[in-house]
Amino acid sequence: MDERKNMPSERRAESEAIERLLRETEAVRSEIREAAASVDWEALPGLIADRAMAADRERRRAEAAPGRAAWLSALWMRPVLAGLAAGLVVGAAVMYFALRAPGGRAGRDEAYHASGEFLDRAELEMARRNAVDYLEKSQYVLLDVFESPEEGPVVPAAVRSERARSLLQKKQYLNSQLERFQMAKAKAICDQIEMLFRELAQLEGDLPAAELGRIRDYVEERQLLLKINLVKKELQSGV
Amino acid sequence: MRKIAWTICFALVLGLGAASARDNPQAATADSLFREAKLLVFDKDWRAALDKINELVDRFPSSPLAGQALFYKGECLSGLGGRERDALRAYKSYIQLDDAKPSLVEESEGAIVDLAFDLFEEGSDPALRDIVSRLEHPNKVVRYYAAYKLSLVSDKKEAAKAAPVLSRIVVTEKDPELLDRARIALLRVSPESLKSAEDRKPRTVTTARMLRIRVRDGSKREPSFSLNIPFALADLALGALDEDDKAAIRKKGYDINKIMNELVKSKESILRIAGDDGSIIEIWID
Numbered sequence: 001m002d003e004r005k006n007m008p009s010e011r012r013a014e015s016e017a018i019e020r021l022l023r024e025t026e027a028v029r030s031e032i033r034e035a036a037a038s039v040d041w042e043a044l045p046g047l048i049a050d051r052a053m054a055a056d057r058e059r060r061r062a063e064a065a066p067g068r069a070a071w072l073s074a075l076w077m078r079p080v081l082a083g084l085a086a087g088l089v090v091g092a093a094v095m096y097f098a099l100r101a102p103g104g105r106a107g108r109d110e111a112y113h114a115s116g117e118f119l120d121r122a123e124l125e126m127a128r129r130n131a132v133d134y135l136e137k138s139q140y141v142l143l144d145v146f147e148s149p150e151e152g153p154v155v156p157a158a159v160r161s162e163r164a165r166s167l168l169q170k171k172q173y174l175n176s177q178l179e180r181f182q183m184a185k186a187k188a189i190c191d192q193i194e195m196l197f198r199e200l201a202q203l204e205g206d207l208p209a210a211e212l213g214r215i216r217d218y219v220e221e222r223q224l225l226l227k228i229n230l231v232k233k234e235l236q237s238g239v
Numbered sequence: 240m241r242k243i244a245w246t247i248c249f250a251l252v253l254g255l256g257a258a259s260a261r262d263n264p265q266a267a268t269a270d271s272l273f274r275e276a277k278l279l280v281f282d283k284d285w286r287a288a289l290d291k292i293n294e295l296v297d298r299f300p301s302s303p304l305a306g307q308a309l310f311y312k313g314e315c316l317s318g319l320g321g322r323e324r325d326a327l328r329a330y331k332s333y334i335q336l337d338d339a340k341p342s343l344v345e346e347s348e349g350a351i352v353d354l355a356f357d358l359f360e361e362g363s364d365p366a367l368r369d370i371v372s373r374l375e376h377p378n379k380v381v382r383y384y385a386a387y388k389l390s391l392v393s394d395k396k397e398a399a400k401a402a403p404v405l406s407r408i409v410v411t412e413k414d415p416e417l418l419d420r421a422r423i424a425l426l427r428v429s430p431e432s433l434k435s436a437e438d439r440k441p442r443t444v445t446t447a448r449m450l451r452i453r454v455r456d457g458s459k460r461e462p463s464f465s466l467n468i469p470f471a472l473a474d475l476a477l478g479a480l481d482e483d484d485k486a487a488i489r490k491k492g493y494d495i496n497k498i499m500n501e502l503v504k505s506k507e508s509i510l511r512i513a514g515d516d517g518s519i520i521e522i523w524i525d
Contacts, residue, residue, distance in 0.1 A: 113430055114426050119427055126475060173420060176353070198346070
């Protein structure tokens with residue numbers, strides 16, 4: 001201490017600083033010793049690894065955060081851009097829900113269903129089409145039987161009889177429909193033709209030329225082919 | 240005068256047994272009565288026709304025509320109205336005959352089904368047996384018609400008995416007319432049976448299964464009209480759309496056939512048509 005008193009003032013200050021440092025170092029050393037005594041050195045490597053990985057995750061999160069924050073902040077700062085983005089999202093959602101096939105919304109809509117009213121309309125439409133078809137086919141049969149009395153029918157008797165029978169079967173279904181939908185004119189002409197087909201269906205052999213001529217006269221006098229055409233046209237135009 | 244002329248004319252037309260009639264005066268009379276009766280049936284003069292038939296049966300009970308006349312008796316009684324039960328008996332007697340003609344037997348069976356249907360709808364429950372028993376008939380023409388007619392009875396529980404036969408028609412039948420009838424009948428009585436029958440049919444890659452139509456009024460979420468039907472009925476369904484809806488489609492310049500072609504090509508896409516009244520028509524298939 002005496003020596004220090006004799007020192008020049010600069011060196012004295014330096015000596016005091018070193019002395020203070022040594023004192024503090026000694027204090028730290030004792031703390032280190034205390035801390036070292038409390039450390040579980042066997043578990044320490046695992047603990048270090050865990051903390052290191054946690055630190056890495058934190059770092060990555062920290063790296064991502066500024067970008068998102070910047071994006072939000074950019075929108076926050078630009079209402080027009082925010083509105084545009086929101087519009088795009090909402091618009092896309094609306095387009096998705098509006099333009100995809102409605103049936104895809106849920107599995108519950110896979111069953112067939114139709115109202116009774118619709119089925120009636122469908123049957124009426126079917127009656128109209130089937131009546132037209134019946135009248136057309138009837139025309140072909142009648143034309144074959146009646147148009148060439150000299151040569152006789154082109155179609156063999158068995159085929160003609162089968163066709164007449166098939167038309168009678170169709171007529172059975174038509175009866176129900178034409179009555180239900182009050183298609184009186186169509187029913188009347190179909191009934192008239194039915195009688196002829198009933199006769200044709202029962203004939204197994206060829207008709208003699210004289211009989212053919214008489215039937216042809218009958219059809220002409222009754223103007224059956226003309227009536228068929230008129231009713232057919234009416235049905236086709238949906239009258 | 241005109242009617243008499245027609246009667247004479249048609250009597251000549253139907254005079255197919257004239258040669259044999261000349262050899263036997265009694266047969267000629269039976270023949271002429273039969274022809275006259277048929278002519279009267281043709282003119283729907285049921286009362287007069289029935290009188291001729293009764294005369295034929297009374298005077299010539301052993302004539303083969305007396306048996307055949309039973310069918311026409313059924314026609315007359317059925318046409319007269321109020322005599323359904325008698326008509327039913329006449330047809331049933333005819334189909335029991337050994338020499339009954341197959342085409343007339345088929346017609347008689349159909350007539351029995353029709354008469355039974357009318358009687359059931361008028362409150363005679365036992366009449367339904369005549370239809371139900373024909374669901375097992377060996378002749379498919381009779382079987383199919385019985386099923387079709389049964390599907391129309393107002394008692395839904397009874398109508399549902401037609402479903403198995405109708406389903407078989409959908410699965411096995413080729414005739415498009417019969418198929419469509421069976422489909423509509425099944426939609427009426429058992430839509431789930433139709434779905435199951437359609438699913439059993441082999442499906443090609445390009446064949447769509449279902450046509451869906453919705454009509455929405457304005458902004459309402461629930462459709463005012465909703466339809467899911469087999470695609471095979473699509474053409475019929477579009478033809479049967481309400482006239483206002485059809486007008487809206489036409490007004491927008493759409494052609495129904497084009498619509499269907501486009502929808503088939505772009506499977507599962509949807510066509511939306513906005514009507515002037517604010518309604519929206521949606522049509523799509525899958």
